Amino acid sequence: MSELAARKDLLDIEDLGLDEIEYVLDNAVPFKDLFQRSVKKVPTLRGKSVLSLFYEPSTRTSSSFEVAAMRLSADVTHFSVSTSSMVKGESLLDTIETLQAMRSDYIVIRHQAAGVPGIVARNTGASVVNAGDGYHAHPTQALLDAFTLREVFPDLEGRRVVIVGDVLHSRVARSVSTLFRKLGIEVAVLGPGSLIPRGRHGFMTRLSDWEETFDWKPDAIYLLRVQLERQEGQFFPGIAEYHRMYGVNSDRLQRIRRLGAWLMHPGPVNRGVEITDEAMQYEKSLVNAQVENGIAVRMAVLHWLKPENAKE
Ligand code: CP
Numbered sequence: 001m002s003e004l005a006a007r008k009d010l011l012d013i014e015d016l017g018l019d020e021i022e023y024v025l026d027n028a029v030p031f032k033d034l035f036q037r038s039v040k041k042v043p044t045l046r047g048k049s050v051l052s053l054f055y056e057p058s059t060r061t062s063s064s065f066e067v068a069a070m071r072l073s074a075d076v077t078h079f080s081v082s083t084s085s086m087v088k089g090e091s092l093l094d095t096i097e098t099l100q101a102m103r104s105d106y107i108v109i110r111h112q113a114a115g116v117p118g119i120v121a122r123n124t125g126a127s128v129v130n131a132g133d134g135y136h137a138h139p140t141q142a143l144l145d146a147f148t149l150r151e152v153f154p155d156l157e158g159r160r161v162v163i164v165g166d167v168l169h170s171r172v173a174r175s176v177s178t179l180f181r182k183l184g185i186e187v188a189v190l191g192p193g194s195l196i197p198r199g200r201h202g203f204m205t206r207l208s209d210w211e212e213t214f215d216w217k218p219d220a221i222y223l224l225r226v227q228l229e230r231q232e233g234q235f236f237p238g239i240a241e242y243h244r245m246y247g248v249n250s251d252r253l254q255r256i257r258r259l260g261a262w263l264m265h266p267g268p269v270n271r272g273v274e275i276t277d278e279a280m281q282y283e284k285s286l287v288n289a290q291v292e293n294g295i296a297v298r299m300a301v302l303h304w305l306k307p308e309n310a311k312e
Pocket of ligand 1 (some may be wrong): 058059060061062132146266267268306
């Protein structure tokens with residue numbers, strides 16, 4: 001494995017240099033190779049502890065980090081928020097102090113408020129990995145997506161990806177677009193005007209409908225989940241209307257197939273909203289590969305980060 005100075009935390013793709021991004025993506029390859037072996041564990045983090053703190057629901061990210069940590073031989077503890085003292089009014093800083101006393105080496109945290117992983121990182125010697133904070137960032141999702149795309153396009157420079165849907169409420173879109181841009185990928189967005197933010201996505205091409213999207217000739221189409229739970233107002237007339245305007249239906253699937261474009265989605269998928277059951281079976285869907293690659297990429301991230309209190 002190649003060597004690069006370790007970093008304590010992974011909070012946001014914005015913080016990473018290209019050398020660091022490539023380091024993680026390159027080092028995920030041998031970890032993925034491990035999955036083909038009968039023994040899938042390596043002793044890299046033997047004796048280390050990983051605390052998994054999910055203040056929001058998660059299937060893919062939480063289980064993927066757990067498998068990644070276990071395959072690195074670390075001990076994993078889940079901190080269940082619904083049964084924690086936070087529901088009794090304990091402050092975040094008091095909770096962090098309690099967790100610090102447990103001397104965890106790594107803390108993987110998802111929180112509904114942007115910036116919480118950063119606060120935890122500044123108040124603990126443990127390495128903190130942001131597993132998604134509010135609308136802000138989801139860096140390991142972006143890294144696993146880049147890894148997945150690199151498996152089908154070894155040279156990502158100049159490739160085109162269109163992100164479709166609720167960009168406004170999506171930490172995935174923010175991290176993915178930032179990372180893809182750093183890797184030289186051209187990024188466009190397609191979605192309801194009310195769900196495309198002004199300003200911070202200025203580097204992306206704005207497409208107005210599927211016709212324009214097909215003309216743009218994307219190499220991959222990245223569908224976002226419609227996050228109804230994060231929308232405080234009425235951003236589009238309804239789910240049926242969203243599906244009619246932006247969903248991948250049978251006709252659009254045929255166009256995508258003719259174009260030869262790959263299909264991506266971070267999950268969880270709202271079937272019948274972003275994509276139909278039929279389109280889920282598309283032969284160039286990368287959705288399952290994204291999940292599998294999540295483990296290898298998170299192994300590479302945990303392997304790279306170095307807790308402040310770690311001694312050689
Ligand atoms: N992609 C993603 O973050 O999925 P989960 O919410 O299931 O972790």
